[in-house]
Amino acid sequence: MNPWATGIIHTLLLIVIMLLNGSMIIYMLRKVLGHLHLRLGPTELGPGGILQLVPDIVKLLVKEDRHPGTTDRWLYIIAPVIVFVPALMAYIAIPFSDKLIGFDVNLGVLMLFGFLTVIPLGIFAAGWGSHNKYALIGAMRAVGGAISYEIPLLLSALIPIMLAGSFSLKAITMAQTTSIWYWLPAFPAMVIFFICSIMETNQSPFDMSEAESELVSGFNTEYSAMRFGFMYLAEFSNNFIMAAIMVCLFFGGWSLPFIDPNSMGVFAPIVFIIKTYLVIFAFMFVRGTFSRYRVDQMLAFGWKKLMPIALVYSVVVAFFVKLISMKTGGGL
Secondary structure, eight states: OOOHHHHHHHHHOOOHHHHHHHHHHHHHHHHHHHHHHOOOOOOOSSSGGGHHHHHHHHHHHHHHOOOTTOOHHHHHHHHHHHHHHHHHHHGGGGGGSSSSOOOTTOOOOOOHHHHHHHHHHHHHHHHHHHHHHHHHHHHHHHHHHHHHHHHHHHHHHHHHHHHHSOOOHHHHHHHHHTTTTHHHHHHHHHHHHHHHHHHTOOOSSSSSTTSSOOOSSSSTOOOHHHHHHHHHHHHHHHHHHHHHOOOOOHOTTOOOOSGGGGGGGTTHHHHHHHEEEEEEEHHHHHHHSSSOOOHHHHIEEEEIIIHHHHHHHHHHHHHHHHHHHHHHHOOO
């Protein structure tokens, strides 16, 4: 097949997967938060209100696309693209099984984090280009939080990388099925990664893009219709991406205990998706349970607590991994 046609088909397939994931997570969020807060969530349209997503999507498609006259026009237009495209591209490096992976590279972890690191640039561009003080403040808070928590996030991701001896998500997944000592040093890193993931996906108690003193959306205040829809979809897709990375690094990916991961066949991606949505449920449980942090509390927790802990722990694990590899002539 023509390479251009193959690329277009793969891109359209990724968009479909992203849309389905985003829609499912939005519905799941409404139902989970509803039951946590003693409400029912959507109930009227379809079984359990699942068809409520249809009018929501139609509303975004037909709503007036506002363009305030005082905005920085090109920055305002390109910001949703900067947010949406990296979230879309990150799907190609996620291993749903040993064979179902878009692009298996040795540096898969760095590739994913590289895509996700671009998103704060789009967020800041949206706040700055909107020429709105509330949007700019929301963007600065969101970007400041993302930068603060990216460092301990990456340091915690180094632990499974060192334990597996590879940057490939597929290799890290397979390493968890061969080493019984993987879980002990990986557990503290998993806790740090989980906390940082909540911040990176802009969820409570760290959703600092929406300030405490005003009820506005934050960096996307001046966006409407599908421009807002792109940012909204990218935010929920980031939930899936961070949960999928966490499943690969700490929860064995598509593998199950006492089962050969190479023999799972069509059940492998099903297991992977179930694990990923369980992690997403944990994100939502935290979101619906804890009250919001103030911006100074959030930054202090990231810089003064999580980063020193992650830095010291990564050095300690690196020392013991090197010591063991010198004695055994190999990895764990």
